[in-house]
Amino acid sequence: MMTRIAVAGCTGYAGGEILRLLLGRDDIEVGALTAKSSAGSRLGEHQQHLTPLHDRVVLDTTAENLAGHDVVFLALPHGASAEVAAQLGDDVLVIDAGADFRLESAEEWQRFYGTEHAGTWPYGLPELPGQRDVLAGTKRIAVPGCFPTTVTLALAPALQAGLVDGDDVVVVAPTGPSGAGKSLKAHLLGSELMGSASAYGVGGVHRHVPEMLQNFRKLGASAPTVSFTPVLVPMSRGILATVTAPLAGPTTAEAVRAAYAAAWADEPFVHLLPEGLWPQTQSVVGSNHVHVQVAVDAAANRLVAVAALDNLTKGTAGGAVQSMNLALGLSETLGLTTLGVAP
Amino acid sequence: MMTRIAVAGCTGYAGGEILRLLLGRDDIEVGALTAKSSAGSRLGEHQQHLTPLHDRVVLDTTAENLAGHDVVFLALPHGASAEVAAQLGDDVLVIDAGADFRLESAEEWQRFYGTEHAGTWPYGLPELPGQRDVLAGTKRIAVPGCFPTTVTLALAPALQAGLVDGDDVVVVAPTGPSGAGKSLKAHLLGSELMGSASAYGVGGVHRHVPEMLQNFRKLGASAPTVSFTPVLVPMSRGILATVTAPLAGPTTAEAVRAAYAAAWADEPFVHLLPEGLWPQTQSVVGSNHVHVQVAVDAAANRLVAVAALDNLTKGTAGGAVQSMNLALGLSETLGLTTLGVAP
């Protein structure tokens, strides 16, 4: 059975990655490709790697153009998703790669985004407990943010096993600029980024902070806090999150490792690395896989977990396709088995 | 039907890429993985991205360990391939990713490699005229060098159409260091390469020169010459070859474009880009695809063709798998349909 999909925001990085992943499948038919300012141009001008779609004309992002598809992916700036989604039928699977429907708290939405809360959709992180049941058959999916996905997968086994209780978590996460999209901003120019590392969104102001805390609470934390600092580094893709949290009590490296091994043993995309190996983003680039390693720093009384993923794949488009597969009743890993492009 | 494969040289970049491509297939069974100095270690230490094979023990590269497979890939330094190949049966498909069996001229081999010529095997570049027939059913394949593949695909349509005659070709090709393998040499250190471009093998001494000329002759050139300069630039993978040649006679941009469009129209992996777009390696990284564009510089009386490919995929491992597919009578594109990982 063919599934007919549309992508709103097809000229950006998230839209491009959704298409790259789906073009490898023979059960997917690529329908409408829409955008705002680029409507009327050829897709090849924007997505040079997507040769099969080079001659496709980009349509305007309207309800009419998006109608008649089984699945509509929204790869739009926050705010825009909610507006488009409101015009799409309840029988269509709508998958929002943006932020609009991630947060459950209208108050936190208002505080971090400054606009009215659009609502909350089923959260597309199948690795959360019980979440596969939530996603099965759903018609609405909010794709998690790239940093919350990384951090949550890094810390989940420790939270669930009670090794940490989620207060005073500290996260620093080098990442590439593709997460910021194809925005024409001076600090995203190659000249500014190459050969340089720079912090941004420092001091608790990054919009992914409330989403991390929401996930920590789902995993058992009662009053979590997180100090989160993202760092731009010279690579297009990838997040390498170092996540540390105070140990809830005496433990050993073996016990911590065992908890992680047990938690991720059956996950198709999350891998605890063999002892002695630490995650590197190169190993997961272009793939839906996540690599995790964990240590105990006894002197600092902290657990240190490190996770690597590709912000555009597992962090956005791959996560979206994984959740789509679940929502459509397909094999969860369909079209997502490629390994990372290393070196 | 399952095909059982072995990889000699599994710890290097070419070996790793062969495995990455084949791990996505359900018709391939991964058999022996061998190496020299790393025998006895776990593959995960060398190929962190290949999670399904993390616990595999690397065997020694011996005829015994490589016996009993349908296909044996040799990803070894030149010289070593010939020695191992001599011990493998005639009924096994042996695919040499090294240089040993590429050159037809024993004299040129001797001049550029300084050792005795091992012989000549069917050349694994299916895009050459008549080459698919040569590869069908063969039991020996010499995988082309990464630069000759790039340059040949950039110039073939012009040579075949008589637009250029192959004399005084000039090629300059920025590339990443992965083509040099995992050699522990100071000039391949990250500190030396990042933020820097550097020429090497300048002045006609690079070992890929005679292979380029051999291909030009196959495409109709009677007395070709090539000035070839490779340039190391800060990216792990990719080759971006600028190939210029004197025009054989008056022509137009349209005529040249038409020749290229006709030549590559039915090729699954070689794509002439839409007018106005020029190849970028990012668009083909991790894929078996090649992007080509061509221009006429009337003032300089030269045709200028630019081609981009991934040296480890189409330039080595992908080309090897493509040729394997043909030799085994499978669909040529099996396992190779992924598009480039951009951005």
Added chain:
Amino acid sequence: MMTRIAVAGCTGYAGGEILRLLLGRDDIEVGALTAKSSAGSRLGEHQQHLTPLHDRVVLDTTAENLAGHDVVFLALPHGASAEVAAQLGDDVLVIDAGADFRLESAEEWQRFYGTEHAGTWPYGLPELPGQRDVLAGTKRIAVPGCFPTTVTLALAPALQAGLVDGDDVVVVAPTGPSGAGKSLKAHLLGSELMGSASAYGVGGVHRHVPEMLQNFRKLGASAPTVSFTPVLVPMSRGILATVTAPLAGPTTAEAVRAAYAAAWADEPFVHLLPEGLWPQTQSVVGSNHVHVQVAVDAAANRLVAVAALDNLTKGTAGGAVQSMNLALGLSETLGLTTLGVAP
């Protein structure tokens, strides 16, 4: 004696580099810093590395603001320089880092730039024969383009010694994006550039082509042609030009090397590398130095010269300061002695 300088276009990369070089000097007083769209902002927002000037308010680029200085640097888009320059007094040393006054041929200007020719100023490449005399005491300097500087210094000794005659020159030059300035264009985004090499301006259309030919003629070529292809690679700064030209007659590697050694022996900034070493941009980044090496490819009958420089330093701002020193009667190397920042 203090020299009071102004910079028009202080927020861009060329303007920033001029200031970086001059801030190290105690004979320079930094006067007006002007720009167009950023007037009114603090310089620190645009040039984070220039700490001593962080609090300086950027002024509007007007004749009033630029009045009262000994030297005015113009780091403006082409076209804009001519307009500003027309309003500055004859007694002020005006140094144009842009293209407006480089070309002698109004016809070529018109063909490549499409606007009216503004005129021709003394050309700021002191390494050309007799050029130091031209620059001594001048009040107008046209700073050469970054590619013409690289290519001219790579080929000059061969042209002057008659080893090549300048016809059928082929140049391919990987470079970083800083040469394109701080323009907000999608293809200059870090996500597009990192991990990728891409050709642009292919086929004889790059605006630096007529300037190269003009220099070749000054060095004795009667009817030069050049096929020039610039390639964007993932580094902020640097040009690595491979310049090949047909040999004018039989020669030897030793004779060619001797010609280069003789030509550059007394130059403070151009260095022929020891035999066996090839230029790398890292070795000259942040410096006014140029590294050159040369080979003879007998089979291809071509001389191959490779030159590396920093496009923002020797290629723009350093070259500008070097010429300023000559114009003011100062030591040519003043403030320019720093070596490249390697690794």
Added chain:
Amino acid sequence: MMTRIAVAGCTGYAGGEILRLLLGRDDIEVGALTAKSSAGSRLGEHQQHLTPLHDRVVLDTTAENLAGHDVVFLALPHGASAEVAAQLGDDVLVIDAGADFRLESAEEWQRFYGTEHAGTWPYGLPELPGQRDVLAGTKRIAVPGCFPTTVTLALAPALQAGLVDGDDVVVVAPTGPSGAGKSLKAHLLGSELMGSASAYGVGGVHRHVPEMLQNFRKLGASAPTVSFTPVLVPMSRGILATVTAPLAGPTTAEAVRAAYAAAWADEPFVHLLPEGLWPQTQSVVGSNHVHVQVAVDAAANRLVAVAALDNLTKGTAGGAVQSMNLALGLSETLGLTTLGVAP
């Protein structure tokens, strides 16, 4: 007055940077350049950017060769420094860029380095309180580690002002591979590093941990702890440390900023950035400068300081020269005024 210097370990990155900085000075005479395995080769083969020293023959690292200099820089692996230093006279200024003489605690040395403690020399971080007096006239200097320098300068004002008390400090610091030297190790190859971020030395095992704690104690911390994670990212040089610590009591962003402004107001090399700007390594590359910014994360109850420096300059060779200047009674900033090479 000329100062005659020698460098032991002249072929490595630290040795090269010391020479690069000193070659710009007219009060320095470069004497013996020594190394172990490269003795007998020309320096140009190892330090291509140091053109004035290309023809220098590298001598063996012996007491004889190092005798007769005013200053001897040791840029050697730990362990080796102590051995050489023991053979140098008390009247010579010996500056160890290695780790041997940094730690005061023999026990911590033994625990982290596994060898016998060589002793403790005056610590070359002039920005520590009272340290300039310690360094004035000294004949022995232990250059601080690159990470401890960064982290100490990021946190010092907060510790001194009592805003934090130094317990539960968490540091994550992306850096380039040049800090690891020119070691031929697979994980330092360009292919492994480009396009990738990877953690190493995780869980409290990095050898710079005890040095950080030693500095925190000097700044008033009674029982400091630090969770430290270095991260390799794709740039040759630079450290961007995010340093967070629990607030000791209620405070405001203004109060914290004021403390930093006061602490660093008179320092020539440490700069608190204007509000709204965050450090980027590009702005300090090739320079002895350090950029710092600080925020209060009220929700997480943590101070977050970010510091950027060049690990080879202020983090090693620049710091060494700065301390040398003090020891010799010269101006502290002599030869170190260059600003960072951005973009």
